[in-house]
Amino acid sequence: MSGSPQPFRRLDRREFLKVGLASGTCLAMAVGGTPVAAGFDPARVHQAAAKPVFTPNVFVAVDGDGKVSITVQRSEMGQGIRTSFAMLVAEELNLRLDQVTVLQATGDAKYGNQNTDGSRSVRTLYIPMRQAGAAAREMLETAAAQEWGVAVAEVHAEDGQIFHKKSKRSLGYGAVAAKAAALPVPQKPKLKDRKDFTLIGKDHIGIDVDAVTHGQARYGADLRLPGMVFASIEHVPVVGAQLTAMDDAATRAIAGVLDVIKMPSATPPVLFKPLGGVAVVATSTFAAFKGREALKLTWDLGANAGFESGAYQKALAATAAKDCKVVRQVGDVAAAFAKPGKKVKRTYYMPLLAHASMEPPAAVARVDENGCEVWAPVQAPQRTREVVAAALGMDQSKVTINVSLLGGGFGRKSKPDFVAEAAIIAKQVGKPVCLTWKREDDIRHDYYHSVSWQHMEASLNADGYPEALLHRTVFPSIGSTFDPSARAGSEMELGLGFSNNPYQVPNQQLEVGQADAHVRIGWLRAVCNLFHAFAINRFVDACALEAGKDPLAYRLHLLGEPRNLVFSEADKESPYQLNTGRLAHVLRLAADKAGWHEKRPAGVGMGIAAHYSFLSYVAHVVRVKKKADGGFVVERVDVALDCGQMVNTDSVRAQMEGAVVFGLSLALKGEITAEGGRVLQGNFDDYPMLRMGETPDIHVHLVDNAELPTGVGEPGVPPLAPALASALDAVGAPRGDALPLKFV
Amino acid sequence: MAKFKVNINNREEVVEAEADMPLLWVLRDVLSLTGTKFGCGKALCGACTVHINGVATRSCVLPISAVTDAKITTIEGMSHGGDHPLQESWKKHNVPQCGYCQAGQLMSAAALLAQNPKPDDDAIDAAMNGNICRCGTYQRIRAAIKDAAGQGGTP
Known part of the structure; x- marks a missing residue:
């Protein structure tokens, strides 16, 4: 492989079409290899369709008894993809979830792209997975119609049976499976209308919950082999x-x-x-x-033994304090800065972070x-x-x-x-x-989320809104893992919240600085959106404060009229252009539900932030309260999400809840540092995580619409840290612009 | 190596292990009971929680030699019919995300309810604060515990 991951770039229309075509290719391919069930099972005894007679594509198999198995080719890491994909296929097969067995694909090119990253499994495979099920259903219906000598339009597959209403006849999926297998695979099977969905867009319990709660789910170190x-x-x-x-x-x-x-x-x-x-x-x-x-x-x-986090942070700051490489110029920032008027200038720091998944x-x-x-x-x-x-x-x-x-x-x-x-x-x-790996190995030898320093400056117009904006971002690139000469953020990384800033400012200059990596840099949930969302939201707040305006109203003004924004050539053809109206909507929704406009009791502060990432729109309102002992508690977080068409609404909600906890961990506690090249942290005592007692009430508000499905796993994280920092400002306990905030 | 007689999930077993081997590794590597998970090795995260005579205990730092007379319960033996009220409640509230920490969460919660059938929020926090969930399922865990305790939890 090329080695360079491209999990986060936006999918343009051409690619979207290609994915659709690829699904056609998949549909034409026979099943091969041996997918396995429930994580994995070396004996493969749980394989549902043990002798599949009908395998119209690599995802669906039906045996002579009518047992149906669905193969999921993406990895399950808690985002619920095994359930969501089973729902997509079962929806079009007119089956309930308990009527199918879900198998897990091995790594094999015949399944198409299996990389589970970039919050894009549902986004890219929403249609192809449904086509896989719909093709199977059409073939079963055609086989039954031929069996009876009736028109296909008169038969209907439902619940494992094919019915011919006129003659009150029915046949099981298994009974016609062999006949269906001999039919040509339809390249463009008809998909259900949204109003006819019985599974998609509803709450479903995860298919692996029973295995998990009974100690039967199998993870990476759970297989036992003879002589192991x-x-x-x-x-x-x-x-x-x-x-x-x-x-x-x-x-x-x-x-x-x-x-x-x-x-x-x-x-x-x-x-x-x-x-x-x-x-x-x-x-x-x-x-x-x-x-x-x-x-x-x-x-x-x-060579990396000289890496010291303190000195490194100073070096990043020094780079960001000077001119860097200009990657976008709109209008004339220097001229605007030269005019008299209010100026705002801030810097933002975010340290290295480790993933620390519970399973090392x-x-x-x-x-x-x-x-x-x-x-x-x-x-x-x-x-x-x-x-x-x-x-x-x-x-x-x-x-x-x-x-x-x-x-x-x-x-x-x-x-x-x-x-x-x-x-x-x-x-x-x-x-x-x-x-x-021991926990210490995991935390000391990670592919870390990049450390970053950002410099932002603005001049405000007479109404208090930015006339000009200078934004510099400096961080060691993920590219350094693949090419040591890569010393600046790539276009892909800059596209994660930096070069697609949705707030309108007539004069803009965006610059990227150089930084060397001394550890392995990788991608972590939401990637560069984490620090770019932090800086931009904090800076908007700083400008609003300078202008004496409400942070919500200020954001809505800067978003302007609902319209699609285009930031690059690729955007022009994209079906996923950033829509300012959708971002404004989640801001208003989170604010309304959180009681933003109501009078706040003494000692209570609220902060708001919004971010567009992985093509989805998320806003957070964080509410903090001063405790009797002088400390602070995060009382409540309201999350509003617009990710277009949802598949399993309950797992979407769960992802938002989890994102708040993940966001609080990094905002309050997350910091990896090194001395003499060695990472100092090693376990949950010095790299702590949020615990139950620190978890606020989380209220998730989902926007129900029929827009194209977009990301869910990652976009819930970025707004949390800036919203929390703003809430601390509002309660009179500012903790500054360097993460983590460390207030508890 | 020494032989240790242990009672695990109501079964008497004789295991051969070094006296200092933590129970976690006896369960996983000697007895192939892999439902109990390794998370930190320092009793910091709770993924390895089992019951020792009904008390929630971190098995990653507990030598096998210390539990020979004890009654040990793991996630595999949490309930006879697989129908512990918490297992049902966990499903109703669709608690797990990745699921890795959930065996430990369930064992901590079960020990709590056995000792305190109607825990309030503070009691739940006190019992569950030793169990980390990186996916962030805490809100659902809390609701599921309250539900199982018959107090009704907001999903």
Whole structure:
């Protein structure tokens, strides 16, 4: 693969059409391989359609008894995609969710793009998944009509039966499956009208809930194979460090330790290569952990050993204080700044963040003469297949990637470095291996969310609105993971909330500065939108304050009349242009529901923020209250979301609730720092997460419309931090413009 | 290596393990009971919560040698028929997102209700604050606990 991820760029119409065409291609392909159920099951005993006789495409299989299975090709990490996709297919098959078995696809190009990132699974596959079900239904109906010698228009599939009302006859889906299989696959099956939906757009319980609540759901480290051994890796302390000496005598003396294996250090570009270090293989994970502690390792720390977060922050600030590379110029900012009038100038900082999914990276791998099979919690199963094949020097056709449930992903598990590690160790020891990263490995060796510094300046006109805006953003790019010479934010990263600022200012200058990466930089839930939304919302508030205006009214004025905005050539053809009316609507909705216009009791402050990301519109109102002891509590958050057509409304609501908690964790506590190149934090004591007692009442308000489906997993996070910071301002307890706010 | 007699989910088992091996790894790697999860290894996140004589306990820091006379319950043995009121309530409120922490959440909640059948918000916070959910399902967990406790929870 090219290595460069492009998960976040906007889908233009041409691509949209291509996705539609690709679905046609999928529809024409026969089912192959062996998808597996409930995360994964090595014995594959749960496969529903055990002998499918009708497989019109890679997603639907029907057996002679009428059992229907649906294969989901995207990864489940809590966003509910297995349920949502099953709903899309079942809707068009006229089946209930309890009438289908959901299987999980292995990593295979025949499924189309399987990368589960960019909040785009439903967005890009809403139509193709429905087409997969609709094609199957049409073929079953045609087969039944032929069986009876009646017109297709007279038959109707429902609940696993095909009915011919006139003659009061019916046949099961299974009874006509073989006949349907002989029919041509319709390339443009007719889709249901929105008003006829029975599943889509309603609340549904997740299909894996029972497995989860009974300890039966399987994650990355949960498979047990005969003869399996357990491994853990003492990674290089700094990216690019080299092992210069090793004394493993004490390790090998520990009961249960079977082997110690040197893992070569990743050289730039680090890509998704194993980071390097020393693996300890043992009869239990605990023995492997103990073995690691007993290793005596000497490192040459290499070029990144000079990385100090404090000095680095100062360097970012110094870069942002001076002219950077201009990426957009509208009007004449310098001339506007030269005029007399009110000026506003602020800077914004956000540190490195770690993903810290509850399940640390883990994988099971087996390598033998037939090839390699892995079971792993991965967001990108095809990429995993490529990376594992490359690590083993094996042809991809010999590598099978079974996708388990993910114990959280947030972008971390798009990077299959840990799966390649498991495969390398399995090959070396000749036994199945279960690799577990400790929490400290996860937090110290992440693909971090980028640290950033932004500089913003505005001059206000006589009415108090910005006449000119200068915005500089400086952060090490995700691109550095793929190309060490990439020293500035890419167009894709700038498109995440920076170059598509929705507030109208007649003169604008946007600049991007350079920054070197000293750790692996990756994408984390909402990516650069996190810091761009923070800066822009905070700055709008700062201008509103200077102008003496209400932050909500100020935003609505700056959004102007409802209209579509175009920021780039690609936007011109896009069906997803940013609509200022939709952003204004979520702002008003969140504000109304939160009681923005009502008189606030003493000691209560509210902050508001809105952000457009992953093509969706989100606004937050955060309410904080002064406590008797002088501290503050986040009492309530109102979230308004417009993501177009929804599939499972309850999982959309759940994503917004979760996004508030995720946003509070990063706004209040999240900070990764390094000294001597080494990350200082390692576990939940020094990299804390929000807990139940700190969780506010969360009220989610969903906009019900029939617009194109857009992102859900990520867009709920960005507005939280700026809204919270504003609420603290409003209650007279400003905590500034550097995250985390650390007020509790 | 030593042999330890343990009672897990009402079954007597004899396991061979190092005396200092935490119960979590005995469950997962020796007995293949993988419903109990590893999250932090330092009793900071609660993903590994099991019951020791009915008390919610972090199994990641509890050596096997310390529990030989105890009655151990894991998520797999939380209820006989798989119908603990909390398991039902968790489903009704569609609590889990990724689900990884939920075994620990359920075990903490079950121990709470066993000891305090009608917990108020403060009691729920006190019992559940040791369990991290990175997906942020806390609001639903709270509602599900109240519902199971017969107090009605707003979904």
